[in-house]
Amino acid sequence: MLSLFRGVVALSGYVANTLFCAPLVLLLGMVKLLPIPTLRRGCSILVDEIATFWISVNNLNQRLLSRTQMITHALPPLSPKQWYLVISNHQSWVDILLLQRVFNRKIPFLKFFLKRELIFVPVLGLAWWALDFPFMRRYSKAFLAKNPHLRGRDQATTRKACEKFHHQPVSVMNFVEGTRFTPVKQQRQESPFPNLLKPKVGGIALALDAMGGKLDTLLDVTIHYPHGIPTFWDYLCGRVPRVEVMVESHSLTEVNRWNYQKREERTVYQSWLNQIWQQKAVKLASLTQSGPDSQQPDSKE
Numbered sequence: 001m002l003s004l005f006r007g008v009v010a011l012s013g014y015v016a017n018t019l020f021c022a023p024l025v026l027l028l029g030m031v032k033l034l035p036i037p038t039l040r041r042g043c044s045i046l047v048d049e050i051a052t053f054w055i056s057v058n059n060l061n062q063r064l065l066s067r068t069q070m071i072t073h074a075l076p077p078l079s080p081k082q083w084y085l086v087i088s089n090h091q092s093w094v095d096i097l098l099l100q101r102v103f104n105r106k107i108p109f110l111k112f113f114l115k116r117e118l119i120f121v122p123v124l125g126l127a128w129w130a131l132d133f134p135f136m137r138r139y140s141k142a143f144l145a146k147n148p149h150l151r152g153r154d155q156a157t158t159r160k161a162c163e164k165f166h167h168q169p170v171s172v173m174n175f176v177e178g179t180r181f182t183p184v185k186q187q188r189q190e191s192p193f194p195n196l197l198k199p200k201v202g203g204i205a206l207a208l209d210a211m212g213g214k215l216d217t218l219l220d221v222t223i224h225y226p227h228g229i230p231t232f233w234d235y236l237c238g239r240v241p242r243v244e245v246m247v248e249s250h251s252l253t254e255v256n257r258w259n260y261q262k263r264e265e266r267t268v269y270q271s272w273l274n275q276i277w278q279q280k281a282v283k284l285a286s287l288t289q290s291g292p293d294s295q296q297p298d299s300k301e
Contacts, residue, residue, distance in 0.1 A: 007237035010065040021054040022127050029130025047131055048109045055100045066235055069242040076249035078106040083169050083214045088221035090175040093232045095223055102245055108169040134161035162210040174203050193281040201273045205260035218250040222280050224287040244287055
């Protein structure tokens with residue numbers, strides 16, 4: 001009963017925080033429709049500040065009610081004035097809360113590439129639009145075969161959506177596995193990476209191309225749940241005793257020179273990401289072997 005009560009109170013806190021911040025974000029989003037570049041940039045800064053405040057309150061909610069011990073292994077040097085591409089393994093919706101918790105006020109506000117259909121999600125869809133989250137329409141190979149005139153349309157749409165990111169630092173987030181990990185999905189994919197799905201390079205190649213070299217640093221995040229992958233409700237109820245997060249920084253200077261549209265360089269792109277994923281599999285294996293009750297010397301919350 002105590003766990004259930006904690007979950008209800010935590011969820012109520014998230015809802016109240018969202019209902020308080022969302023109208024302010026939407027109002028500024030409407031102001032951004034005015035064709036005044038300086039006003040638009042100013043509103044974008046204010047909107048990101050409101051979103052950062054929203055995350056700060058959510059983080060406080062987690063510390064007071066979820067009580068999950070966050071073990072963050074030594075972070076690389078970070079700055080809110082730099083452009084970042086952030087990737088991570090994906091196991092639960094809790095991952096998003098943890099990423100926001102780790103990086104809040106350390107790097108620019110995280111922007112996720114979203115499917116175009118998500119703009120219709122009540123309240124949040126319009127808030128994501130006001131926050132300049134890029135909405136993407138990805139066409140399948142079968143669809144493009146029937147409609148070849150649309151080939152390249154998704155790249156053009158992404159470039160246009162990312163134009164505003166050239167004026168102020170941003171962190172672009174991408175879950176390169178494309179979906180949450182489950183053993184069934186791993187078996188279906190025949191993934192060679194233990195506890196991971198195969199990484200897809202297309203999304204990050206599109207983001208790097210759209211940003212024209214602005215994204216010069218990759219933050220590779222590894223999330224480990226020693227007590228098993230939790231649901232969002234488990235996290236709210238305080239049933240996640242501990243989480244471990246590792247962050248590794250990589251330069252994107254050389255990667256930005258590659259052209260994903262060229263077949264020979266596409267193979268190089270995929271090999272580069274596969275190597276990062278192989279290293280991630282080793283990290284997860286090491287964290288798993290340490291056991292759920294091991295003590296870690298790095299920073300804790």
